[in-house]
Amino acid sequence: MKTMDRFHLVPHDRLLASMLDELEHEQILGIPRACFFRPSPDDPFTMIRYGRRLETPVGAAAGPHTQLARNLVAAWLCGGRYLELKTVQILDELTLARPCIDMRDEGYNCEWSQELKLEQSFAEYLNGLLLILTLRRRLGFPGSEDGRDPGFIMNMSAGYDLAGITSPAMVRFLDRMAHCPEEIAEAARNLARVCPELDEVSLPDAVSTSLTISTMHGCPPDEVQRIALHFIEERGLHTTLKLNPTLLGPQRVRDLLGGLGWDLEVPDTVFANDLSLDQALPIVRTLSAAARKRGVEFNLKLTNTLPCVNRSALPKAEQQVYCSGRPLHPLAVHVALLLREHMDDAADCPPLSFCAGADAFNTPDLLAADLGPVTTCSDLLKPGGYARLRQYLDVLSDRMSSVGARNLEEWRKYARNNSLSLADYAKTTAASRRYAKTRKTHTDVKIPRPLPRRDCFTAPCMAACAAGQDIPAYLGHMAENNAPAALAAIRDTNPLAHHLGLACDAQCRKRCTRGNLDAPLRIREAKAVAARLGKADRANTRIISGTASSPETRARVAIHGLDARTASCAGTLVQAGVPVTLLVPKNAMHLGKDTSPAQRALLADIADLAALSKDGASEDNSTFGSLLIHEHSDQDQQIFEHDFTFDDPMPSGPGSLPRAVTLGRQAAEAYLNAQGITKPPAPHRPDADLPTLRMSRHIRDFGPYSCPEAITRKVSGDQAMAREASRCLRCDTLCEVCVTVCPNRAIMALQSFPGLIAAGQVQRAHDGQPEILITQKRPLTDCTQIVILADFCNACGNCAAFCPSSDAPFAVKPRIHLTRASFEEEKEGYFPVGPDRLEILRNGIPASLIKTIDGLRYQSNALTLTLDSATLYPSMIDLAENTEHADLEQALEAGLIHIMLMSSSLLPFGFMR
Ligand code: SF4
Ligand code: SF4
Ligand code: SF4
Structure with a gap:
């Protein structure tokens, strides 16, 4: 099937009707109402930009989140108040490579400017503004009748050269964006037919009076200055110049990237063609002076993306792609530091806004260093999407209130007084694991399964587990502090919870969806905790040193050897009620100083399985078979009805232990089938609360064993595992x-x-x-x-x-x-x-x-x-x-x-x- 790669615009009144209908069901654009940001007069993080109030200091960066009216609404609903509209240019009928975004870890894109024609972009931006004003009124936000002080700003972005910017089509676009009272009134009349509350709102007469200049990498310095002066002097717009990370120079860029383990190849030509610091400083001074004279604001934005040789998943025809996200963050912070250090007087440095690898956890640091508003793109393209903007504000609020900061000025003051300067922060980013390549522990969650047209939800961790463990079920039980139920869920396919809980190479973790959000679940460790807590009081009670003539040895089944296969086979049979004798090599059950931890864990499993039949019945009254451990001698074999031997070498390579468990289980199941013995029913799965699960998808939650700074945090005691397990998203129950x-x-x-x-x-x-x-x-x-x-x-x-x-x-x-x-x-x-x-x-x-x-x-x-x-x-x-x-x-x-x-x-x- 050939899918179209261009938008078809839907009339905005229909869009609004659909949104209002959704709102009746507590969501808009599929975003749950609980994720909406509702401003309050007490919010400590409001800021002023271009003389206008921003209800929050965060927003969506110019890019895929800001090209359609509906995208702008989504960003605003979740708390974005600085909305950088996608860049427009004279070439408005581009054919772009697809796919154009690769965000599996660090971001790469080969996107360019708006994919709509200029006329369509204008309509999307204008209606985006009005849709937000309408919803603001409908939602009853404070001050929502005042559309001239709406608490958010739409900031234009235009490129890429002066000839294009001053072409008739671009002139018409820019003129209308900055002054279009009739068009706003007409569009408002159209929308008010669907939502009459819009009539109560005083309307602005412009869509945007500010603009960010997006010059291509390689734009000559004098052209950069001419374009900026055009917007400042001739158009009288509040103007922001977006600078490139290459301003740091090749050595510094490569040192920073290399120090954090990134092997991005940034060609020398990129540095040669971009603005150098020496070229940039006089331009910045000239533009600042021009803006002062014209009575508008001039700012810098840090930074543009970093061009590099394409080693991403994007089409190979694109030799160069643009890197964003984690590697860009330290670079942009160092550009900020460089500029502040090199301006004659710190006060002379224009305000710096920020967009480079920003997330919920570093935004407070950026704002403390007076880098704001903070906009984001890569982070919103990761699971959770727009709705994670709420977390930016929650984290910021918490951090500000923890030091008693009542507003952003007090937050900056606190940072100044506590040696949390930009220089300190820059130093941190250059060495922090969270910006290092190795911070992400796996590359992707993809499993071989083809995507079905319906019923597609799947837990990728389960597909990666060769033992077929019902991971979401046992994590769900652990989250409810129900270790016995978790252990029953584990034993349904793997009787060796101790052994695999310790020694499995945990392929499951490499596929955990949480890895794309924060940190993959400690799936294997949860198994070990379930094994310890689930049956802690039943150790070794049935392990006897029997002889061939003792009554217990009249069991029907013998299993020869001691490894994960035989123990798994034994465990499966015992749970199905079959009496089993495990014939092990001499002294195999004895713990000595040379016994490895993995072997000890295997023996603990055998002990626990033997203990299962101690009381003769499980909690659901099914009868367990007995498990006898007998040191092997030849004459023992003759009394058994069935013998299991596993003569092949143990599996090796990735997933070898769970594969061994499966071999043992399958052998046991074949026997049960042949004997007409029914396996016990699968244990019950824990209930899932869908609204809670849906909400948890949007929030980065590192749990007790990890944090934004570190993959591993030392936590003692088993009790933290319930908290860890509660992070499981139950992907097979709800994916989306x-x-x-x-x-x-x-x-x-x-x-x-x-x-x-x-x-x-x-x-x-x-x-x-x-x-x-x-x-x-x-x-x-x-x-x-x-x-x-x-x-x-x-x-x-x-x-x-x-x-x-x-x-x-x-x-x-x-x-x-x-x-x-x-x-x-x-x-x-x-x-x-x-x-x-x-x-x-x-x-x-x-x-x-x-x-x-x-x-x-x-x-x-x-x-x-x-x-x-x-x-x-x-x-x-x-x-x-x-x-x-x-x-x-x-x-x-x-x-x-x-x-x-x-x-x-x-x-x-x-x-x-
Ligand atoms: S994320 Fe998928 S559905 Fe959405 S625009 Fe891109 S390709 Fe289409
Ligand atoms: S979040 Fe839970 S169900 Fe989803 S992949 Fe991770 S462990 Fe498996
Ligand atoms: S719901 Fe999950 S499995 Fe289904 S298409 Fe979406 S991401 Fe893929």
Whole structure:
């Protein structure tokens, strides 16, 4: 399927109608209301910029989060108040490489400027402003009737050379952005029809009166100055000049990157073509003086991205890509320090705003060093997305209140008085693990599984576990401080909790989704704690040194040897009620000073398994088999009904221990099957609180064993494990990672259909009449189903990086089109023409679904049938002439999509006109 890589804009009144409808259900654009930032007059972090009040000192940087009106709304809802609009330029019909974003760790992009035409960008920015004012009023925020003091700023960004900037099309764009009262009034009238409260708001007469200059890397110094003077002197705009990290010079940049372990290759030409410090300082002085004279503000923004040779996952045709995120942070902080040190007088240095690897935890430090407002992009492209902006403010608030700072000035003063200067901070960033390449412990969560079109939720940790452990279940029990239940969940597939809890190489951890957010879960260690706490009081009670003639040795099954396979086999059988004798080598059970910790753990497992049958029955009254340990001698073998031997060498390489456990378990299960013995039912899984799980996806939570600064923190005692386990996101119960990372909020999670979904086909019977052959009926397992709003997807590829499956959600999931233009251009997906009609294109071949009094009438070239509108059961079938059979799948998916869309609060009829 070829997906479109350009936007199709939806009328803003329909967008607003949809948002208001969602708000009735406590969310907007799929963002839960609990993630919204609600300003308060007591907020300590307000700041003034260009003479205007910002309710918060954070926002979204010019980029993918600021090109559509809906993106601006999303950033604002979550607390962004400085909104740097995506850069516009005269070339507004670009063809860009796709994918264009690679954010798996440090960020790379090959994006450029706005992907819309100038006229469309203007409409998006203007309506973004009005949508925010409308929602602000609807949400009843303080001062929401005053649209002239809205508490946020939209800051334009323009590039890339003076000729383009002064071209007629750009002049028209810039003129309108800075003064457009009639257009604002007209757009407001349109939106007020949907939300009359907008009539109560005093409207501004401009979309933006400030601008950040985005010059390309390599823009000549005199051109940079001319462009800035144009905006300051001729346009009278508050002007910000975005500087490049290359200002530090090649040696310093490479030293800083190398010191932190980054092997980015920044070509010499990049440094040669960019502004040097010697060139930049006089320009900055000239521009500061010009701004003073003109009565506008002049600022610097630190920094632009860093060009480097493409070694990312972006198309290889792009030889150079732009690096952002963690490696950029120390560079930008050092640029700030360099500028402050080199301006004649510190007061002479223009205000510095910041955007380079900012996150919730370093934003307070940046603001303490008077670097603000702080905007962010890379961090918002990671799981959690826009909604994590709330955490920036929560962390900032906490840190300010911990030292009694009532406003940002007091916060800066505290930093000055406590030797927390910019120089100190810069020094910290140059050596901090959190900016080092090694801070992230794994590269990605991808597992080999192809992405299904529905029911896709999966826990990637489980796929990586060769023992098939139900990791979310045992972590869930541990989070509830229920170690016995956790141990039962572990033993269901792995009877060796001590052994693997200590000695497994934990491939699961390398796939933990939390690794993309903060720190992967201590999955293996949780197993060890469950083993210790779950059965701590049952040690060694059944290990006897029996002889062949003692009654216990009349067990039916003997297992020869002592390793993870034999112990796993024994444990599986014992739990199924089979009496087992484990014939071990002489002295194998004796602990000596040479016994390794891993061997001790294995013996502890055997002891615990033997102890299981001490009382004869488990808590659910199933009977355990006895486990006897017998030092092996030849004559013992003859009395057993079945012998297990594992003659092959033990597995080796990654995941060898869990593979050994699986070999043992599978051998036991084969025996149980052959004997007609049923395995005990799987232990119950802990309940999941979906709203809590959904919220926890947005928050970086390092848990007790890690922190933003360090991967490992020493914690003694087992009790911290409950807190650690509570970080588990239960990915198999709720994933929706793709929903959070899409900067365009183009991925929706629709409430799932509660009934059964059939599979099968329609074929011609012997009499030539069509008949339905249902091969399977099963319920959907996931609580929501993922669809793509194709109009808002530009194929940036970010969802593909974080989806644990091997495919890209935007390319696999059903695509819903909100405009006919999008539908017809792509020739793939669903177009809900209205509540009663769905038009369908699959590989360009049309079909339709129409609601009738009989049900949902599906019609394609090959098949016509009616689906029950409640159960989706097919009837009234017909096959086209010369068609012998047709699969039901497409018709059933169409019915499913229709039902989910119609019952969704996310897609109101407002979209379907
Ligand atoms: S968050 Fe939990 S379920 Fe998800 S990958 Fe990590 S351990 Fe597994
Ligand atoms: S759906 Fe995926 S590819 Fe499309 S815009 Fe969103 S993140 Fe990018
Ligand atoms: S990231 Fe999205 S598409 Fe991928 S498994 Fe999770 S919910 Fe499904």
